Amino acid sequence: MTDNTADTTERMPPRPVIETVDLRTHFRIGRGKVLKAVDGISLSILPGRTLALVGESGSGKSTYGRTIAQLEGATSGAILLEGHDIAGARGRELRHVYERLQMVFQNPMTSLSPRFSIRRTLTEPLKLHKRGDATEREARARALLAQVGLREDFLGSYPGHMSGGQRQRIGIARALALEPKLIIADEPTASLDVSTQAQVINLMLKLQRDLDLAYLFITHDLRIARHISHDTAVMYLGKVVEKAPTASLFAAPAHPYTAGLVARRRPGEKAGLTGSVPSQIDRPAGCHFAGRCPLATDLCRREYPEMRMWQPGHIVACHRAGEIANVMPPAAPEAV
Numbered sequence: 405m406t407d408n409t410a411d412t413t414e415r416m417p418p419r420p421v422i423e424t425v426d427l428r429t430h431f432r433i434g435r436g437k438v439l440k441a442v443d444g445i446s447l448s449i450l451p452g453r454t455l456a457l458v459g460e461s462g463s464g465k466s467t468y469g470r471t472i473a474q475l476e477g478a479t480s481g482a483i484l485l486e487g488h489d490i491a492g493a494r495g496r497e498l499r500h501v502y503e504r505l506q507m508v509f510q511n512p513m514t515s516l517s518p519r520f521s522i523r524r525t526l527t528e529p530l531k532l533h534k535r536g537d538a539t540e541r542e543a544r545a546r547a548l549l550a551q552v553g554l555r556e557d558f559l560g561s562y563p564g565h566m567s568g569g570q571r572q573r574i575g576i577a578r579a580l581a582l583e584p585k586l587i588i589a590d591e592p593t594a595s596l597d598v599s600t601q602a603q604v605i606n607l608m609l610k611l612q613r614d615l616d617l618a619y620l621f622i623t624h625d626l627r628i629a630r631h632i633s634h635d636t637a638v639m640y641l642g643k644v645v646e647k648a649p650t651a652s653l654f655a656a657p658a659h660p661y662t663a664g665l666v667a668r669r670r671p672g673e674k675a676g677l678t679g680s681v682p683s684q685i686d687r688p689a690g691c692h693f694a695g696r697c698p699l700a701t702d703l704c705r706r707e708y709p710e711m712r713m714w715q716p717g718h719i720v721a722c723h724r725a726g727e728i729a730n731v732m733p734p735a736a737p738e739a740v
Contacts, residue, residue: 419487421586421618422472422505423448427481429464429471437685441467443642444481451585452612454619456633456650458626458665462681463639465622469588472620473507474498486585503533506579510591512571516563522549522574523559529581548577551614552607569600573607580611588620593628605632626665630654638662641684641692644711648718658720660697663728691723699724 429442441464449455457465470476472483474493483491490501509515516525526545530536536544546556552573563571572592579587589608593601605628611617623629629636630650637647638661646659657663664677679696682688690707694700704723711721 418450420448421451421486423484425482428479429467429476430479433685439684440642442471445644447637449618449620451618452616454621454633456621456629456636457639458623458629458636459639460681464642465639466590469590469620469622473588474501503582504584505586506584508575508579508587508589508592510594512575515575516571518564522561525578526581533582548580552577568596569603572604586618590622641687646720652718658714658725659722660699660728661693699727
């Protein structure tokens with residue numbers, strides 16, 4: 405009898421580092437009103453991969469990331485971190501969660517304590533999680549600075565004496581301290597100038613290659629999303645409306661909202677979106693984008709479209725998926 409166990413194991417796909425299943429995060433806003441910031445999202449990220457989450461302000465991107473990181477409580481659904489549901493984690497379980505995932509925030513000036521030296525900023529997580537003695541923690545702090553391209557003499561500095569790019573490197577170093585497998589980066593370059601943005605993005609790409617990190621990269625800037633991500637998911641009013649490999653999504657967006665975002669972000673292109681985002685509390689019936697969509701029909705205004713496979717690996721929630729090319733030809737590829 406032949407033992408095929410090894411062969412079967414080799415053929416098994418890798419397990420996602422993070423997976424959400426029908427995740428919802430709702431907030432009650434007085435007098436029975438409910439804000440559905442995250443409304444039934446199912447996404448996953450494999451080891452060493454980056455999923456960019458894009459959309460206009462108010463789409464729910466940051467709330468989704470904060471819910472995964474347990475900074476917001478999930479209303480329902482599952483958050484599977486390496487196969488274990490962490491929704492509602494508390495105490496020791498939550499400490500284990502933070503050893504596996506960390507966040508990098510938009511503004512390091514507010515996410516880093518101005519009263520902590522860089523030494524304390526980097527050693528405090530190690531101390532809280534009982535990693536090593538004082539000498540080992542000091543050595544780890546020095547190694548972290550080297551990983552993010554900063555000199556050892558920054559250990560005695562304070563955030564207020566550093567540039568924005570240097571502070572964000574410290575934010576990344578702090579996130580790496582416990583050797584997580586997933587980093588949730590919430591608009592990590594939004595407060596930086598263009599040249600510093602490029603430096604931080606290149607650093608994150610290098611760290612991903614070196615450490616096999618998975619990233620959830622939340623951004624409103626599609627140029628950055630296109631450069632850093634393997635896959636891109638597009639959110640609108642709390643829901644994912646399209647997800648695909650990044651190259652496919654930019655080359656041929658199937659959802660009119662995605663096509664509008666892509667057109668609007670390209671230099672010299674006329675804005676691809678008209679109108680404003682509806683209220684998150686009193687959302688319209690049917691497809692929430694119907695009021696802004698050039699292809700909307702009575703069906704669109706009546707029934708919300710189910711997510712379906714458009715092409716292999718490319719899913720979309722749209723009754724008229726792919727027809728946007730008839731009214732909005734794709735723009736020429738941009739330089740990144």
